Structure formats: C-alpha cells, structure tokens
Amino acid sequence: MAKLRTKGENLYVDDEHGTHYKVLRGWESLSGWYWFATEKVRNQISVINGKKIKDTIWFGFVQGFCEEWGKFSQAEIECLSPKTWEILKENLHFSGRR
Numbered sequence: 173m174a175k176l177r178t179k180g181e182n183l184y185v186d187d188e189h190g191t192h193y194k195v196l197r198g199w200e201s202l203s204g205w206y207w208f209a210t211e212k213v214r215n216q217i218s219v220i221n222g223k224k225i226k227d228t229i230w231f232g233f234v235q236g237f238c239e240e241w242g243k244f245s246q247a248e249i250e251c252l253s254p255k256t257w258e259i260l261k262e263n264l265h266f267s268g269r270r
Contacts, residue, residue: 174188174239178265182195183208183267196230197209197259198264204235205235207244209244213229214228220251227245228245230244230245230246231243
C-alpha cells in the first residue's frame with residue numbers, strides 16, 4: 173500500500189516497493205477524494221461535455237473509494253468545480269488521507 177509523507181515543504185508518495193515519488197500537483201474534492209500528480213504524461217485536446225478542451229494527462233496516486241496508481245485527466249477533475257479544486261502548493265505537503 174502507498175504511503176504519503178512530508179519532507180520539508182514537499183509531499184511524497186511511497187509505493188509498496190519503497191520508491192519515492194514527489195507530488196507535483198494535487199486536487200481534492202468535497203467527497204474526500206484526492207488526486208496527486210507525480211508525472212506529467214502528455215498534453216492533449218479532450219472532448220468533455222461535447223466541448224474540445226486543452227487537457228493535461230497526469231500519472232499519479234488517487235485516494236478515492238480505494239487507493240490506486242494510474243493516469244487521470246486534469247480537465248475532467250476541473251470540470252467538477254466547485255466540488256473539486258486544486259490544492260495550493262503551500263498546502264500540498266499536509267494534504268491527503270494518512
């Protein structure tokens with residue numbers, strides 16, 4: 173199971189093999205979900221609600237119904253606003269369920 177840890181002002185996710193991934197960006201929701209981006213995969217144009225939107229696909233760690241690693245769309249998360257929001261960089265190091 174992955175583990176969140178803080179080192180200085182940075183947040184890291186340690187995977188089950190002990191590899192440390194620095195969290196680059198994070199989002200949270202009113203429902204208690206967290207998305208932690210550890211690697212930018214690509215930029216792309218996504219179609220969301222019938223509209224073409226500039227999007228970034230991230231790889232990272234998600235704390236949802238279960239905890240899992242995978243790819244996720246920044247635009248899809250941001251389309252859920254105001255129920256989701258990006259975590260401020262200065263607050264990122266103490267975010268997430270621990």
